[in-house]
Amino acid sequence: MLIQALCFYLFSAILIASAAMVIAARNPVHSVLFLILGFFNAAGLFVLMGAEFLAMILVVVYVGAVAVLFLFVVMMLDVDFAALRSGFLRYLPIGGTIGLILLGELALIVSAWSFAPEAASAAQLPIPDPGQMTNTHALGLVLYTDYVYAFQVAGVILLVAMVGAIVLTLREREGVRRQDVGRQINRTREQSIEVVKVRTRGGA
C-alpha cells in the first residue's frame, strides 16, 4: 500500500510539474519533451488504477505517434514564437473578458449541477472482475459488438482522412531522386564497378 501511495504521489507530482513546464518552457522543443514526460507519468497513474490497456494506448499512440509528430512539426517549421506572442497584450483585455464570462457560466453550471435520477442506473455498465478478465478483453467484447457501428465508421473516417491528405498534398516535384527497386536489383557488376588503374603517386 505504501509503495502504491508513494508511486501515486511521485507520478502525479511529475505529471503536474511537467504539464506546467509545457506551457512555461520558452523553447517549443522543450515543451514537447515535457509533454512526453507528462504522458509517461499519466500512463503510470493508469497502471496504478488497473487500467493497463489505457496506459499502453497512451504510450503507444500519444508518445509514439502524436508527440513525435509534434516534435517533427516544431523542429521542421520555423515558428517564430516571439512574433506569435507580439499581439498578446493587445488581445489580452478582450480575450480575458470572454474567458472570464465563460468561466463564470461554467461555474454556474457546476454549482447547479444535477444528475437525472435515471442517470446513475443508465451509466452503470457491468464491469467485469479484473481478476477474471483483462482490460483488453473486456473492451474488445463491447467494442466489436455493441459499438461495432461506431468502430467501423471511425475506420471509414480515418480512410477519408488518408485519401484527403494524399489528394491535397501528393504532387510532382522536380529534382527528387526516387528509389527504383527494380533498377537497383537489375544492376550488374559490370555496370556499377569500374576498375581503374591508378598510377602510383599520380592520384586518380
Add this chain to the structure above:
Amino acid sequence: MGEFGLNLLPALPELFLICAAMALLMVGVFRGPTGREAAATWSPAHADNARGISWAAIAVLVIAAFLVSAQPVERITVFAGMFVGDAFAGFAKLLILVGSALTLVMAIDYNEREKMARFEYAVLILFATTGMMLMVSANDLIALYLGLELQSLSLYVVAAFRRDSLQSTEAGLKYFVLGALSSGMLLYGVSLVYGFAGTTTFPGLAAIVADQAAEPALGLVFGLVFIAAGLAFKVAAAPFHMWTPDVYEGSPTPVTAFFSVAPKAAATALLVRVMIEPFGPLAEQWWQIIWVTSVLSMGLGAFAAINQTNIKRLMAYSSIGHIGYALVGLVPGDETGVRGVLIYIAIYIFMNVATFAVILCMKRDGKMIERIDDLAGLARSQPMVAAALAICMFSMSGIPPLAGFFSKLYVFLAAVAAGYYWLAVLGVLTSVVAAFYYLRIVKLMYFDEPAPAFDRPLGTGVSVVLAGTSLFTLLFFVYPAPLLGAAAVAAAALFGG
C-alpha cells in the same frame, strides 16, 4: 454482452455505398496513371480515369436510391440501437442521394475543363454522401457525431480540391477551422448532456428528458444550447453563417453546388430529428433558439445579399435565407411543421441545382466568370438558359405557381396554424426584400444591354440537369401529391414513437 445476430438490412444502402466507394477507390488507383504521372496535378489520363469513376459513382448513387426506396416504412433500429431506419430517414436519404447525383453529373465536365479532374473527387463525394445518410439515421449522440465528421471531413477536402488555386485552398482551410470549432461546440454539448443523463441514445435521452420537462436541469439546457449551436453551424444559419460566403465563393463551382444542396438537406434533417426525438419534451427551451436563428437567417439572407456582385456569394446569402425559412417550420415543433421543413428542403434542392447549372454555364473565352453583371442580356444570346434561370429566380422569391411558392406556403401555414403569426409575417416581409435581388437578375437578363455571349456548347450533363430541375420547379404545381404525401409520411414517422 452484445447481440450477435445482426440485422443489417436497414443499413443496406449505407453498407452498399461504403463498399462501392472503397471498390471505386481501388479501381481508380489501379486503372489510373501510375508512377510519376500519378503525382502530376493534371494529365489526360487523370481526366479519362475521373470520367469513368464519376459515372460509376453516379450509378452507385442511383442504385443506393433504389435500395433506400425499397426499405420498409416502419421504424427499425440496428447496431445495438445506434442506427435507425424509418420513413423520415428514408425521405431525407432520397433527397441527399438525388442532390449528390445531380451535382456530380454537373461536376464531370467542369472538372475536366478546369484541369482538376481526378477520380478521388467522385470517391470523396460518395464518402460524404454516406456520412450524410448516417447522420439522418443517427439514433445516438455518438452515431450523430461520427456521421457528421465523415461528412465534414470529405467536404473539407473537396472544398480545397483545386489545390493550386489560392482561393480554393483558403476556402478549404477556412471551412476546416470553423467546422472543427463547430464540432467542438457540438461535442461539448454532447458531453454535458451525457454527464447529466448518463446515456447517449436518443430513446434513453427522450425518456429522461420527458421526466424533467417541467423544470429541466441547467446542465441539460446548456448541453442542448451547445448542440443546437453546433448544428446551426452545419446548416449555416445566422448567426453561425460567417463561413458560408467565403467557402461558397472560394470552392470550385460544382463543389459549391454540392455544398448548397446535399449537406444542407442532411444537416437540416439531423437538426429536426435531434430537436424532435430526444429533446422533444424540451421544446419550450429550444424553440427560442430556433426562432431567433430563423429570423436572423431570413433577415440576413434578404439584406446582405443585396450588395453582392459575385453570383456565388449571392447564392451563399440566398441559402442562408432559405435555411431561415425552413427553420420556421421547426419552430412549432409539430407534425405539420416538420412536413413543411421537408417539403421546403426538397424543393430548395431542385431550385438550387438548376441555378448552379446556369452558373456552371457562365464561361467566356474558356474562363469561368462569376459576376452578376455578366448575365446581362442573356435572354438574347441564350434564351433557354435565361428562361431556366428566370424560373429559378421567380421560384426562389416565392411567386406562385412555381415550386418555391409552395415550399414557403407549407412552412408559413404550419407556423400560422400553431399561432406564430408574427413569424409568418416576418417571413413574408423578408421574402419581399429578397425578391428584389432575385428579380434584379431577371431584369438584367431580359432588359439590359447584352454582355458578350457565353461559350457554347454547355455540355450534355449540365443541359439535362438544368432542363430536368427547372421543369420540376415550373411544373411542380401540376402534380404535387407524391412529394407532399411522402413528406407527410416522413414527418409522421418522427412523431410516431
